[in-house]
Amino acid sequence: MILDPFRQGVAVTMQDRSKGFTHEIIPARAAGRDGVDAVIGAHVDARQREVRLIELRPFASSSCDGGDRLTSLGGPEDGVPRRLRLLALTRHPALDALPRLQQKSPMAAKLKIFLCAPRGFCAGVVRAIDVVERALALHGAPVYVRHEIVHNKYVVDSLKQKGAIFVEELDEVPDTKAPVIFSAHGVPKAIPDAARARNLLAIDATCPLVTKVHREAEIHRKRGRHVLLIGHAGHPEVIGTMGQLPDGAVQLVETLSDVGALAFAADQPLAFVTQTTLSVDDTQEMVAALQAKFPAIHGPHKEDICYATTNRQEAVKAVASKVEAMLVVGSPNSSNSQRLREVAQSEGCRISRLILRAADIPWDDLAGVTRLGLTAGASAPDVLIDEIIDAFKARHDVEVETVSVADETMFFPLPRELREPS
Numbered sequence: 001m002i003l004d005p006f007r008q009g010v011a012v013t014m015q016d017r018s019k020g021f022t023h024e025i026i027p028a029r030a031a032g033r034d035g036v037d038a039v040i041g042a043h044v045d046a047r048q049r050e051v052r053l054i055e056l057r058p059f060a061s062s063s064c065d066g067g068d069r070l071t072s073l074g075g076p077e078d079g080v081p082r083r084l085r086l087l088a089l090t091r092h093p094a095l096d097a098l099p100r101l102q103q104k105s106p107m108a109a110k111l112k113i114f115l116c117a118p119r120g121f122c123a124g125v126v127r128a129i130d131v132v133e134r135a136l137a138l139h140g141a142p143v144y145v146r147h148e149i150v151h152n153k154y155v156v157d158s159l160k161q162k163g164a165i166f167v168e169e170l171d172e173v174p175d176t177k178a179p180v181i182f183s184a185h186g187v188p189k190a191i192p193d194a195a196r197a198r199n200l201l202a203i204d205a206t207c208p209l210v211t212k213v214h215r216e217a218e219i220h221r222k223r224g225r226h227v228l229l230i231g232h233a234g235h236p237e238v239i240g241t242m243g244q245l246p247d248g249a250v251q252l253v254e255t256l257s258d259v260g261a262l263a264f265a266a267d268q269p270l271a272f273v274t275q276t277t278l279s280v281d282d283t284q285e286m287v288a289a290l291q292a293k294f295p296a297i298h299g300p301h302k303e304d305i306c307y308a309t310t311n312r313q314e315a316v317k318a319v320a321s322k323v324e325a326m327l328v329v330g331s332p333n334s335s336n337s338q339r340l341r342e343v344a345q346s347e348g349c350r351i352s353r354l355i356l357r358a359a360d361i362p363w364d365d366l367a368g369v370t371r372l373g374l375t376a377g378a379s380a381p382d383v384l385i386d387e388i389i390d391a392f393k394a395r396h397d398v399e400v401e402t403v404s405v406a407d408e409t410m411f412f413p414l415p416r417e418l419r420e421p422s
């Protein structure tokens with residue numbers, strides 16, 4: 001006889017492990033009952049909200065596929081391992097909350113995942129993370145980082161574990177000899193000035209493509225032009241770019257109606273620069289509106305959107321028409337990730353979601369989806385993509401196809417103060 005706690009209501013116990021993330025639902029004493037040869041148990045990973053049915057045979061090593069922890073339960077001791085007997089025999093409410101749909105069966109639905117390429121880390125993010133790691137290696141912990149080095153919690157948390165301390169403002173940094181690193185998004189000029197005044201060891205991890213926009217703005221200013229910045233208010237990159245010039249010298253334009261409201265004398269020299277992580281299509285519209293209204297306006301050839309943002313949006317466009325849903329791995333405060341979600345939506349994806357990692361997969365919304373697009377913003381590591389694909393594999397018969405629109409070979413060297421002596 002085989003008991004299935006899902007079908008037959010056998011009392012089970014949920015044991016909290018791994019800081020509350022991983023749970024095992026264990027069929028406890030049922031396994032030792034007369035006439036019971038095996039029990040269908042379950043390995044539940046609450047973080048990924050996945051359930052794998054397993055078969056536990058108490059008098060032999062278990063035949064579970066749910067991970068080595070369950071395999072290690074195998075030793076018989078009065079038929080049931082001691083650890084299990086200590087557990088209360090209760091039906092955990094979480095078990096009722098777990099939909100049966102989450103159990104992968106031999107008849108698991110097919111799912112084709114179209115993996116966008118390029119996706120994930122760009123050269124500027126790789127460099128920024130390398131800056132923190134190299135500073136830690138050279139100077140030891142702690143190193144201070146002003147603002148999230150890149151907009152990704154996973155990256156920030158792993159750097160914290162290595163000894164980085166993240167602060168929002170420079171005055172949170174004590175007087176120290178430890179390095180203070182400025183994030184990839186760039187900072188207003190006043191920040192390195194303040195660090196110098198305090199004799200702090202400042203290291204700038206600003207992406208060189210953001211620095212390029214800073215220099216453009218400065219050149220326009222030197223040539224007597226009023227600078228318009230196309231971007232999103234409050235984003236650190238926008239704050240940093242506006243802070244390259246004196247107050248009032250850069251004016252932010254966010255929307256077409258902002259462009260419509262601009263009023264300058266006919267002889268006012270004008271120029272525009274842009275945030276690097278905008279929607280290519282939306283920005284081209286904005287640039288066209290500016291050029292139509294102010295034909296003599298100066299600016300870059302197209303805009304300042306970086307290669308990584310452009311390529312990731314192109315890849316999403318190439319995949320969007322093939323799929324019913326798109327998942328973008330990235331943080332809500334990551335501009336380029338948000339743009340990827342919007343691009344998928346505007347290209348006709350019925351479901352387009354930004355998720356941090358596998359735990360956020362909107363399973364209910366994806367019910368019935370057979371073709372899924374998957375990408376990651378420039379600050380999201382590929383390990384999170386792997387985690388998500390694994391979560392789908394636990395429920396579906398998954399086929400993965402990569403759709404590539406560009407090869408990326410961009411590389412930015414570390415700041416001089418962190419380079420190996422040659």
Ligand code: SF4
Nearest residue numbers: 122124207276306378
């Ligand atoms: S997204 Fe673009 S601008 Fe931003 S860090 Fe990456 S390469 Fe640099």
